[in-house]
Amino acid sequence: MRFQLSEDQRALRDGVRALLARRFGAEALRAAVDKPGRLDRALWRELGAAGFFALRVPEARGGVGLGLPEAVLVFEEAGRVLLPGPLVATHLAADTVPGAATGEAVVTSAGNGLVEWLAEADVVQGDAAGAVPLRSVDPLTPLHRVPVVSRVAPVAVLLTAAEQLGSATRVCELAAQHARTREQFGQPIGAFQAVKHLCAQMLVRTETARAAVYAAAVTGEGADIHTARLLADEAALRGARDCLQVHGGMGFTWEFELHLHLKRAWVRTYRAGPTTESEESLAAELLAHPT
Structure with missing residues (x-):
């Protein structure tokens, strides 16, 4: 594919x-x-x-x-x-x-x-x-x-995952840019191993989510959509948190966009339905088709 x-x-x-x-x-x-x-x-x-x-x-x-x-x-x-x-x-x-x-x-x-x-x-x-x-x-x-709860359409789940992927990509860019330009002890903070690891993990999660979201868009299969949703949620939420760590106190300021990515990622996880629904649906698909 x-x-x-x-x-x-x-x-x-x-x-x-x-x-x-x-x-x-x-x-x-x-x-x-x-x-x-x-x-x-x-x-x-x-x-x-x-x-x-x-x-x-x-x-x-x-x-x-x-x-x-x-x-x-x-x-x-x-x-x-x-x-x-x-x-x-x-x-x-x-x-x-x-x-x-x-x-x-x-x-x-x-x-x-x-x-x-x-x-x-x-x-x-x-x-x-x-x-x-x-x-x-x-x-x-x-x-x-509202008191009435209904299941979210699969396409809505996938498009929400795509938005999460966009946020994950943006916070990864922000972290890398800050790590290159912010200096401590006479060198960019990106030279420190702990910051390198945070940025690398953000990139891996983002690109893994990207592959899953794009694959689900091609196949349209339920299991692929649930996989994409779970990976994109993780990339957006953990990416925003890690980006906050890279920025330190600056990341918490109201004037900086980073906190908005974290807050929107939280809201999107609820829009797509409970995470357990995706986990259970994916588990059911895997059990039904173990090969």
Whole structure:
């Protein structure tokens, strides 16, 4: 099985990265943190115009007509910059909810007992009756809890894993950059064995998760999706923690983006459903097909 990106896939990834760098760079991220709970509708419509939500909608119905591997690449870039909003829910509704494909409508989901961005959503899929606001650990993801719990769709789990992969990649980059430039005792801290080990472990976890996420996007199999989810969660959560260790006290400051990656990674683990569900589903697949 080949996981090397095609020329078109690389162009798609680079185009999305350039769009997000222009429209949601460091200043926009900080502005969003300073105004929690408010979704940038102009950015949402621009994402729609770029085909972010209609990526997997057939061309005959006005979409881009691409597949799950391309969607994974796009959501990886969204996770890399901590793009806020119910991206997965709106993407999955693009072919059924009017306005979702173009970004005119914001769609959220009441799956797994949590609802993201309920106050900003135009459409809520699932039962949101009795929703109670929660104090979200992530200032860029307002949450409500609902009494009705349902299983999360496999594609939603995979796209969430792709966002986790994006975060893992970003914190790995931040750690390596800091290790090269921060000096102690007259040399870069990256020269010290303990810091080398942290950075190496982050890279291994990230690239292992990348292989699993890309493979699941190609096969679409349940066991592959659950594997990708578990590895991507680990890469994002442990990567953010290790990156904090590399940065020391600087990593805890509100002005630095690192704490936001850790907080968003926590929220994403809940969005994808309990970790035990993925573990149990994967175990059941392995037992059913031991070869």
